[in-house]
Amino acid sequence: xxxxxxxxxxxxxxxxxxxxxxxxxxxxxxxxxxxxxxxxxxxxxxxxxxxxxxxxxxxxxxxxxxxxxxxxxxxxxxxxxxxxxxxxxxxxxxxxxxxxxxxxxxxxxxxxxxxxxxxxxxxxxxxxxxxxxxxxxxxxxxxxxxxxxxxxxxxxxxx
Amino acid sequence: xxxxxxxxxxxxxxxxxxxxxxxxxxxxxxxxxxxxxxxxxxxxxxxxxxxxxxxxxxxxxxxxxxxxxxxxxxxxxxxxxxxxxxxxxxxxxxxxxxxxxxxxxxxxxxxxxxxxxxxxxxxxxxxxxxxx
Numbered sequence: 552x553x554x555x556x557x558x559x560x561x562x563x564x565x566x567x568x569x570x571x572x573x574x575x576x577x578x579x580x581x582x583x584x585x586x587x588x589x590x591x592x593x594x595x596x597x598x599x600x601x602x603x604x605x606x607x608x609x610x611x612x613x614x615x616x617x618x619x620x621x622x623x624x625x626x627x628x629x630x631x632x633x634x635x636x637x638x639x640x641x642x643x644x645x646x647x648x649x650x651x652x653x654x655x656x657x658x659x660x661x662x663x664x665x666x667x668x669x670x671x672x673x674x675x676x677x678x679x680x681x682x683x684x685x686x687x688x689x690x691x692x693x694x695x696x697x698x699x700x701x702x703x704x705x706x707x708x709x710x
Numbered sequence: 711x712x713x714x715x716x717x718x719x720x721x722x723x724x725x726x727x728x729x730x731x732x733x734x735x736x737x738x739x740x741x742x743x744x745x746x747x748x749x750x751x752x753x754x755x756x757x758x759x760x761x762x763x764x765x766x767x768x769x770x771x772x773x774x775x776x777x778x779x780x781x782x783x784x785x786x787x788x789x790x791x792x793x794x795x796x797x798x799x800x801x802x803x804x805x806x807x808x809x810x811x812x813x814x815x816x817x818x819x820x821x822x823x824x825x826x827x828x829x830x831x832x833x834x835x836x837x838x839x840x841x842x
Contacts, residue, residue, distance in 0.1 A: 584747030585754035588723075610723040621720035622785055623763050627756025649755045653789040 565644040573601045573639050589627055594667055601635035602669040603628055607662060618662030622696075625666065626654055629684035629698045633670030637680035637702055640672040645704055647680060652700035654684075660695050664688045678704045721764045724757065728768060732804035732826065736768040742798045753796030753830075761803045762790060762819040762833035769805025770817055770837060783815065783837040790833045799823055801830065814838055 562579055565571045573596040577586075589611065594602040605611075605628060613621030630649055638644050660666050667687050674681040684698030685691060717726055721738075724746055729739040740746065740761045748754030763785075774781055803821040815837045821830045 583750075584744055585757050586748075588745040589756075610719050612719045615718060621718060621760065621763070622788070623756060623760030624720065626759040626763075626788070626790070627754065630754075630756045630759075648795065649790075649792050651789065651791045652755070652759070653787065655787040656785055 562644045565638070567643055569642040571638045571641065571643050573635055576635060576638065576644070577603060585627060586631060589624060591628065591631060594669075596635075596639050599636060599640040599673070600669055600671045601632055601639045602667055603632045603635070604665055604667045606665050607660075612662075614659075617659065619659040620666065622654070622656060625656075625660065625668070625686050625696050626652065626698075628666060628668035629654065629670060629686055629696070630700075631670075632668040633672070633682035633684045633698065633700060634702060636670035636672040636682055637675065640675060640680075646706050647702040647704050650679075650701045650703045652698060655697045656695070657697065658695050660686070660688060666695070667691075680704075717764060717768070720760065724760065726761065726764055729802075732802070733806070735804045735806060736765070736772050737802055737804045738765045738768060740801045740803075742796075742800065751798060753801065755790070755792055755831075758792070758796055758801070758821055758831045759788070759790050759833065761801055762821050762831060763788065763835070765803035765821070766805040766817045766819040766833060766835045769807060769819070770815055773807045773810060779841075781839045781841045783839050786814075786836040786838055788833055788835045790831055792831045794828065794830045796821075796823060796830050802826070811839070 574593045577593040594604040669685045671683045680702040685694045686696040687694045726740045728736045730737045746757035805819040808816040817835045819833045
């Protein structure tokens with residue numbers, strides 16, 4: 552399903568113990584391709600979490616009447632943030648793909664507002680990373696969406 | 711379908727178009743482009759999710775219009791199962807209304823590249839319906 556050798560070059564360097572740096576990783580992951588289109592930036596990280604952010608832009612709108620962001624923008628943000636939370640908890644990059652992701656939309660993300668996506672890895676096995684995610688506009692206690700999902704490891708460690 | 715509602719700015723930015731019907735529902739096409747790429751050579755899961763959501767919304771709008779129903783709808787949640795990696799070619803998606811109720815609609819959407827029977831991903835969505 553996925554070719555582990557196709558990992559972004561910068562991420563591949565982060566295999567091996569305690570080599571994973573979320574702030575650097577987003578420079579490879581967030582600037583290229585879809586992450587670059589959305590304008591994802593590093594926001595913060597802890598032992599088992601990573602947070603990314605992106606700014607509101609007219610072309611990311613899902614409802615032209617209200618200016619509310621397309622919900623898929625929130626999915627992409629939380630997909631990347633939860634994926635990064637696994638590598639953050641592990642301390643290294645390992646190739647993986649999203650198995651499934653569920654999002655509950657508690658409220659819309661208002662026009663003009665920056666969105667933060669925090670991914671938390673709450674359990675890790677040899678093959679599976681179990682994650683939760685929260686999207687908010689700057690106050691973690693006022694979430695706009697909750698996510699839960701799983702990632703599956705693919706191939707062997709590269710590096 | 712000349713009366714088809716136009717897709718939102720997000721879909722336009724990713725060059726999604728309604729290019730026909732699939733089992734009676736609008737089929738959405740999304741060409742491969744750097745803007746939808748995740749790992750080099752593969753589609754980003756978020757872009758696949760976006761394609762699925764657009765197909766779900768298009769299917770729901772289409773079904774409501776066909777019955778003259780003026781209900782407005784609001785997405786409550788979505789679950790996406792990723793089954794195959796998306797490669798550097800055009801992707802398609804179409805939705806199915808599993809149940810159209812009085813207060814909510816259950817919609818399923820499928821995304822594929824070569825063969826609709828070999829889905830790249832599936833989404834299961836709930837919409838809240840509001841009628842005047």
